[in-house]
Amino acid sequence: MTAPADRTRSSEELIRAEEPVLAQNYHPLPVVVARAEGAWVEDVEGRRYLDMLAGYSALNFGHRHPALIEAAHRQLDRLTLTSRAFHNDRLASFAERLAALTGQDMVLPMNTGAEAVESGIKVARKWAYEVKGVPDGRATIVVAADNFHGRTTTIVGFSTDETARSGFGPFTPGFRVVPYNDLAALRAAVDDTTAAVLIEPIQGEAGVVVPDDGYLTGVRELTHRANCLFVADEIQSGLGRTGRTLAVEHESVVPDLVLLGKALGGGIVPVSAVVGRREVLGVLRPGEHGSTFGGNPLAAAVGTAVVELLRTGEFQRRATELGSVLREGLTALLGKGVVGFRARGLWAGVDVDPALGTGREVSERLMREGILVKDTHGSTIRLAPPLTVTEDELRQALGTLEKVLAA
Numbered sequence: 582m583t584a585p586a587d588r589t590r591s592s593e594e595l596i597r598a599e600e601p602v603l604a605q606n607y608h609p610l611p612v613v614v615a616r617a618e619g620a621w622v623e624d625v626e627g628r629r630y631l632d633m634l635a636g637y638s639a640l641n642f643g644h645r646h647p648a649l650i651e652a653a654h655r656q657l658d659r660l661t662l663t664s665r666a667f668h669n670d671r672l673a674s675f676a677e678r679l680a681a682l683t684g685q686d687m688v689l690p691m692n693t694g695a696e697a698v699e700s701g702i703k704v705a706r707k708w709a710y711e712v713k714g715v716p717d718g719r720a721t722i723v724v725a726a727d728n729f730h731g732r733t734t735t736i737v738g739f740s741t742d743e744t745a746r747s748g749f750g751p752f753t754p755g756f757r758v759v760p761y762n763d764l765a766a767l768r769a770a771v772d773d774t775t776a777a778v779l780i781e782p783i784q785g786e787a788g789v790v791v792p793d794d795g796y797l798t799g800v801r802e803l804t805h806r807a808n809c810l811f812v813a814d815e816i817q818s819g820l821g822r823t824g825r826t827l828a829v830e831h832e833s834v835v836p837d838l839v840l841l842g843k844a845l846g847g848g849i850v851p852v853s854a855v856v857g858r859r860e861v862l863g864v865l866r867p868g869e870h871g872s873t874f875g876g877n878p879l880a881a882a883v884g885t886a887v888v889e890l891l892r893t894g895e896f897q898r899r900a901t902e903l904g905s906v907l908r909e910g911l912t913a914l915l916g917k918g919v920v921g922f923r924a925r926g927l928w929a930g931v932d933v934d935p936a937l938g939t940g941r942e943v944s945e946r947l948m949r950e951g952i953l954v955k956d957t958h959g960s961t962i963r964l965a966p967p968l969t970v971t972e973d974e975l976r977q978a979l980g981t982l983e984k985v986l987a988a
């Protein structure tokens with residue numbers, strides 16, 4: 582690690598200083614990170630922690646991956662922002678490479694995940710009116726219960742999590758919620774007004790909920806038959822996390838629109854995108870949608886470097902191989918404090934015996950032992966280390982989990 586940490590205030594002082602001046606919309610673990618490299622972060626006092634969350638998959642390539650930092654530095658020295666009022670010399674190659682990586686035709690660049698989701702919703706509605714012929718104002722989008730797609734008012738409007746929704750209405754109409762992993766319910770909800778089915782191929786925030794084999798294929802067949810779009814939110818599941826570039830590839834499914842974010846920004850800048858077929862993304866015309874920062878040269882340079890890393894297949898391979906280690910390690914903990922888990926690639930939702938504490942309490946105990954994870958609901962914790970983590974580091978984290986659960 583290079584630059585020294587700012588040690589003018591202790592971790593405790595910094596946490597206390599946030600309270601009166603920072604909106605309290607988060608409840609972070611009491612660790613103040615000052616520096617990071619690879620799978621490791623260091624706090625203000627110089628204590629080191631193994632990062633087993635990786636920014637909810639935004640840090641798939643670890644902290645400060647040299648190729649990504651170099652791409653960012655090079656771009657910072659040349660050109661950072663143009664807005665889309667002008668072209669910039671980095672955007673074409675970013676779009677070409679991202680489309681090729683995902684097997685799609687076109688790219689709509691945005692910044693955050695929620696913006697990609699909002700953009701996908703707008704595109705799907707426009708497609709429904711212009712191509713499918715849904716009467717104006719009647720388009721519906723079918724989503725899954727326990728979804729997590731972001732925090733805008735439209736998106737929380739179709740969340741089933743009361744904490745996310747309550748107090749933020751009125752909400753955008755036009756969404757139907759069905760149980761996840763239930764093709765019959767989906768079939769019943771789809772009709773002539775349906776613009777799209779929008780789902781996560783694996784539900785991350787719900788606790789890494791992996792649907793049954795055949796579900797994604799079923800969604801694809803059903804949406805084809807119903808002449809509506811399949812929009813896959815791969816913001817957390819995509820870009821190597823599950824052992825494939827996209828999680829839908831586990832069933833060889835090609836959605837009409839794929840939403841990407843998080844890791845696309847290499848852990849450096851927010852970069853998101855909607856990628857999709859020309860017949861669908863082609864419905865947008867000048868002035869109908871946009872973002873000042875979407876597709877900016879710095880984002881495009883970093884995004885291009887991310888695509889280059891993924892093109893080698895190395896990270897997808899690592900996620901598969903280390904995923905087996907993770908799965909074996911968690912299987913060994915069944916009955917030793919772990920009551921169940923779901924995993925795919927280097928990503929797991931681990932249900933801890935509630936008698937041993939909440940997910941939050943287990944996360945705090947792990948933190949004190951130098952391992953950073955995040956709880957989801959109840960007694961579930963989520964493991965999503967950088968795909969650069971070594972086998973030894975992964976085993977160290979599993980060993981610490983065993984120790985914490987035994988204590």
Ligand SMILES: Cc1ncc(COP(=O)(O)O)c(C=O)c1O
Pocket residue numbers: 637693694695696698729730731732781785786814815816817818842843
């Ligand atoms: C599947 C999914 N979609 C969308 C989002 C929202 O992304 P952002 O926080 O960048 O808006 C998230 C964030 O966790 C996510 O997991």
